[in-house]
Amino acid sequence: MDILNNLFPNIYNALNDFFHGLLRGANLRPDAESFIVSLIMGLIVVVFLVAISPFLMLSLTWVERKVVARIQNRLGPNRVGPWGIFQIFADMIKMLTKEDIVPANADRWVHFLAPVVTMIPITLILAVIPWGRGMAPADLNIGVLYVIALSSLGTVGIFMAGWGSNNKFALIGGMRAVAQIISYEVPQVLAIVAIVLLAGSLSLVDIVKLQGGWAGFRWFLFAIPVGPIAFVVYMISAIAEVNRTPFDLPEGESEIVAGHHTEYSGMKWGLFYMAEYLNLFVVCAIAATLFLGGWQGPLLPPWIWFFVKTLLLILIAMWVRGTFPRIRMDQLMKFAWQVLVPVALVNIVLTGLALPIFKAIGLI
């Protein structure tokens, strides 16, 4: 059990020692040696994080197709391998081998860079997520702010795609997406502010640490009444931010083809697809970290707890997708500005009032 608990930190330390030992023979200056080792270790962590993104995305697409199929009383993919599990590899090969089409009148550079610009911020957020005890690749003291800042960049790539494609559907989709993301960013950040007030820290590692003990009742979700309100506001805005049903107006197939990625094919389209699912994973991972105690939990290794909580939230998002119809643009805007923002603002005031009580009972 103990081996599993500290599996990844131990592997990291062992590799670190290994490279130090390897370089000791070369008789380098101490600062050169530690520099080279930290460079190699940093690269290993980065490659690991970047490599799991396609894996996460592919398995999430499979889960989503299965779950939504069940909700809609269908079977979902069931031809390739047991329960259709190898469908994900078929999809991958399809995506990699498809022709890459660039429209004749597209703005070449913007069209080319848009999927890259969409993908980079989301991948960067993976670096601050505390995946388990002692498993945050980077423990920034501005962790929460870092996440908010990078997720605000997601709009840029969508904008570039919508504009660079030189297609009216792409343009409309891009405009819709950006209007929606900017509107829902506000309640999302305001909901997070309540949690930052409770934790008194912007570091995601510290926020998780503060939620340990009390058999799970120290999770900020249970900081009644402010925790649950913040959680609901956060989850609704998060689902809107990743453009999922019922907030999928930017790519509503029946209205505007596929929105901002109408003119994309092959792996460029694959990057948009990947960004979408990775975004879903990231917002759920952040929700698990902020509200559900991150990796805290009994018996199972911490990193498994983290994935269990994140997957649970992802399943809720898929459930929502299978249940609700798409809402209208005016309803979307009204809901963000007239319901979520006031609720989140009142919640911040409530948090301020409740802080002395929480301190008195030892919650924070």
Place this chain on the structure above:
Amino acid sequence: MSIDLVLTYVAFFVLAAITIIGGLLVAFVRNIMHAALALMMAFMGVAGIYLLLEAEFIAAVQVLIYVGAIAVLILFAIMLTRGLMTRTLPPENNQWLAAGGLALLLFVALVYIAVTTHWPVGTQALAGTDLIPKIGTELVTTYVLPFEVASILLLTALIGAIVIARE
């Protein structure tokens, strides 16, 4: 020279190049949409320089506000302005001489200030982790008046925008 210092120099020159190239593109590119995107590039370069100065908070705020909000707002404004998006505009009008002169004057003033100011150089590291609580406390104690004035200004702008949009 230690490796850290060499890397710092390399990072600085790369970031400075990104910022300056971005700035030049903003001024000289004929397509206004490209100019807006180049502006984002320049902002990101500045954020990187803040990071290099160990001002993580300012860097994150720079990305959040300048790239994530202001530049996106500029993109939005361009998209919503009829005819601005598809036309390529000449980057200068008949006032280019005056504008260039003013910019040059500003540049000279900034260089003068940078050269004549005595910059205190510390030897120990900054008070890293408890810097953010300090910024927060200062904002609501010493600098509470400017802070509130700024928020009233923003609120006024917000209401003004809504009123204009409604007409």
